[in-house]
Amino acid sequence: MTEEWGLNKSEGIPLHQQIYDRIKDKIMNGEWPVGTRIPPQRELADRFGVNRSTVVYALGELAADGLIEAMTGRGTVVANNTWNLLSSAPSPDWNRYVKSGFYQPNIQLIQAINQAEAAPGIVRLGTGELSPELLPAGEMLEKLNRSQTAAFSLGYSEPKGSLALRKAVSRYLRSKAINASPASILIVSGGLQALQLISLGLLHRGSTIFVENPSYLNSIHVFQSAGVHMHGLPMDEEGLQTDSISRLKRQHNASLLYTVPSFHNPTGSLMTSARRQELLNICSRERLPVIEDDVYGDLWFDQPAPLPLKARDQQGLVLYLGSMSKTLGPGLRIGWIVGPEPVIDRLADIKMQTDYGSSALSQHAVAQWLSEGLYEEHLARIRGELKLRRDYTLRLLEEDYRELADWNCPQGGFYIWLRLKQPFSIRSLFEQALAEGILLNPGLIYDRNDRQHLRLSYAYAQMEELRDGLRRLSRIIRGLA
CATH class of the missing domain: 3.40.640.10 (Type I PLP-dependent aspartate aminotransferase-like (Major domain))
Known part of the structure; x- marks a missing residue:
């Protein structure tokens, strides 16, 4: 839960009123223009850290004031705001502009992954980047501070x-x-x-x-x-x-x-x-x-x-x-x-x-x-760390996935290409894993017809996260199979 969505539970203002005020502010200042689909109730409850019933109450007040409305096939959308009512000319339809841009949006699954990566407590089993603990941030800052900067x-x-x-x-x-x-x-x-x-x-x-x-x-x-x-x-x-x-x-x-x-x-x-x-x-x-x-x-x-x-x-x-x-x-x-x-x-x-x-x-x-x-020295260290992580991940797969999947043994890089032996809804697996705090990269991101692969990365998650995430994921897969 980010500061933007955090509620003050000690200031005496009812939580539903705080939620009402936050959403109304987004509507009134133009962040959520008319036609914007607001997040589902369950997602709002997670963001605000409250019970769903509290969100339902706040949304009911917003609907009663004419600020939002439920629309068939679209969910709940922003319906109006005071400025629309007072102005002689209608406000711009930003949603039309958004849909008109030539640059295509990410597929919904990628958007969901990008959003989930910023959430605290998520075990990221597919992220294609080095773990922060493997990046030489301290060494780079020290080198910059000590460097001769005449040519800079x-x-x-x-x-x-x-x-x-x-x-x-x-x-x-x-x-x-x-x-x-x-x-x-x-x-x-x-x-x-x-x-x-x-x-x-x-x-x-x-x-x-x-x-x-x-x-x-x-x-x-x-x-x-x-x-x-x-x-x-x-x-x-x-x-x-x-x-x-x-x-x-x-x-x-x-x-x-x-x-x-x-x-x-x-x-x-x-x-x-x-x-x-x-x-x-x-x-x-x-x-x-x-x-x-x-x-x-x-x-x-x-x-x-x-x-x-x-x-x-x-x-x-x-x-x-x-x-x-x-x-x-x-x-x-x-x-x-x-x-x-x-x-x-x-x-x-x-x-x-x-x-x-x-x-x-x-x-x-x-x-x-x-x-x-310095780069070659850093590479030598990173190669060693990644090889340890690869070997550790392969051992975890041998322990829990022999009946569930096949996989390769990469000779470098970040990724293990895991093929699930029994095909089922990869989207359901993604959603259930995410609900339990595990973020996956399904194969259908890379091939729209792929329903059996997961891209596993041993580069980002810490060792204990790899162990916990893969063990919990195996239980989820068994439950869906």
């Missing part, structure tokens, strides 16, 4: 990003056998912005792109909102299957292919070296550009992942995406695109039109960590 500026950086950072990234990429000059590198505010820039700058409405199925791209609408269609390609234990690419390219006139070859999101799979070369050969022959998303590539456990596609690229076919969000901290909002200079110039121009550059402070911090060897 709070002004705008040049269109492609800080030259110091691009030089550092260029040196770092050599460890992956990628030769990229600073001029061919664009600093972006995370991997998601990289995809947005590509969708805006390189693709036209009606284009088709190939993606792995399942795919992280199905959980966001960055390409769909740009009018781009996605066509899924099957995967096997070696990664993206390539045998149908040529035929489908001609059939769909595909514009490019998107892949996460190293520690794939959501399956955790690792594309073999042979399959990578095969994929690159086919895309080269078909003149099909590739977006290689390598945000998990540094998070290997026992041995490094095979060389990236970009390291094998001799034709400028691959746009390579990297990010610090999965390794150093999502709040830094720093990533990069590597590609042919004309493409980077085009995307840099669009970035300048949208945000005028990524955070100067974050760019300075990342440049320091890369240049002074």
